[in-house]
Amino acid sequence: MSYSEQARTASRRNRPLVSSSSSAASDHHGEHRAAAGAAPRMRITIYGCGQDEAVLFREMAPRFDVVPTITDAAVSEANIDLASGNRCISVGHKTRITNSTLLALGRAGVAYVSTRSIGYNHIDVKYAESVGISVENVAYSPDSVADYTLMLMLMAVRNAKSVIRRADVHDYRLNDAPGRELRDLTIGVIGTGRIGAAVMDRLRAFGCRMLAYDKRPTTSADYVTLDELLRRSDIVTLHTPLNADTHHLLNRRRIGQLKNGAFIINTGRGSLLDTEALVPALESGRLGGAALDVLEGEEGIFYADCRNKPIGSKQLLRLQDLPNVLISPHTAYYTDHALSDAVENSILNCLTFESGNQHG
Template sequence: MSYRAAARTGHRSGLLAPAPSAVRSGITFYGCEKDEAVLLREVAPRVGVRPTIIAEPVCDANVELAIGNRCISIGHKSQVSNPTLLALRGAGVEYISTRSIGDNHLDVTYAASVGIAVGNVAYSPDSVADYTLMLMLMAVRHAKSVIRRVDMHDYRLGEVRGKELRDLTVGVVGTGRIGTAVIDRLRGFGSRILANDSRAKTSADHVPLDELLRQSDIVTLHTPLTADTHHLLDRRRIGRMKPGAFIVNTGRGPLLDTEALLDALESGRLGGAALDVLEGEEGIFYTDRRTNPVESETVLRLQSLPNVLITPHTAYYTEHALRDTIENSLLNCLNFESENQHG
């Protein structure tokens, strides 16, 4: 059984007052950032939860901190190995709530094979949708070059003029909650919108992926990462894109073949890219590298390009979405406990 929080588009999860049937429970929260801890200490006691708050990600060395708690909550910033999952089961863990929409940082199939159910959370899609539109606008207005020049006190106009969204065709790949929210915002700008999804979920003009790539001035990625969508935009598909087009990725890094993207950008075939997620971001994003230089040649090549914007997987990170994430992770665990009470 999948224990997933209900989708929410702007409302609190209703956890501020516990339901009469709420189960008093202990839950271990691993990889808990300071802002998450503040919210947990505010919300958890109101729903009868005794949180054990751990700053470090779950690993073999701290599995014992889950002993006595059937449910744990984990962050998305670190991979969880199969040996750690097995050790968690040995410690009595039966359910993991990951504080993220995606679950690619752990092997869900292996977890199920050792008796651990895994659930993700829903949070406001507006956080990522707003950020996606911001990246689109920054990309087509060449914001990186403008900001760099101004930082050097060069206040002249750039050689390349920007574009207006109303003049552009935007292809939205993936029309789930976030993709749909992006489409809603694009309508306000007057863009022509094309969409591609295995299931047509919106009233947008759905077309085959290759047709979307051929016609779109901007392609934005919002599909889940699966075996089928890994390198969804590979060298062949990037080669079919409209010359001068832009790619925006706030979904998952491996949706893009980064080497093929680099070749298209460095050759001038594509107009630019705005990337909040990257292949190989693990160990780089969410770390301070001011005195410990990045060793990834791919990341350094991307960052050196004036028409490439990179941000460190931060599109989701708003006050509203953070509260949704904490509340819905708690709710997932409470639902599991209430539905799996041992006699």
């Protein structure tokens, strides 16, 4: 299986934020089209839709002659009725979709799930296929994650967390140790699909040495074995999909292969890293640092306001206490361009699925 990010098909509240299908104007327009003999407008239920995405769906849906039913609630057995009569739904990546929900969707007539993400480890794709549901991810601008990855690299090697924390309390002294320059370092890129390749394009401008690892090389790069990449790299950055083969790709043994003082950057998926093994390597000072936009056990914590409630992840608390660890809440993808891409491609994927089913 490739470690590149490829679009592929495999088989709180129930109140919608807006439901175009319930508006009088929409119903009148649909009746007029039916009377004229035109095909009925396609209806899609949009689950887990934030206000920012909702604006885009409302703006784009009429251009594609689609009627969206939009809710901010994640899809669950409790709100299956919102998809009644719709063969296609669009879902977010923030909440895992249970198998019981997939079964209920299949029984309700849903045949296609478009997830507005590149990864779809929040869905049991094989189970979905077994109940007659196809699942497909979307492509969006790789520049969003690539830009963010470079930012995290620079922040990590320049001790930005410590600098900013000191400045926030008016301590303007220099750090005890100077930062490092990318041109003097070797960067190991694991996964060279669209995002990994975009990261490498940016790194070339810094003049650093680069190594790459991917089971299916897709770009011009110095490909080496994973073990060699880990031994030689000053920074290792993860851009491979999460699946059974890549779960804990960087496990205790492989983390032990890293150079003393090496940095790990993860903007892929949290479970690519064995966090239990990572924490002591950072606490001991054997690794130089880490910058993590994703984390094992992030669900229910990231995207929530946790200021006034206890954090259930001890690993997260230990990591955040370290001066050489940067944590951000799975936000690398979150740009206006990427969000627009994801919404538009989710609509287009649904239309393509329906068109394929209608025409053979």
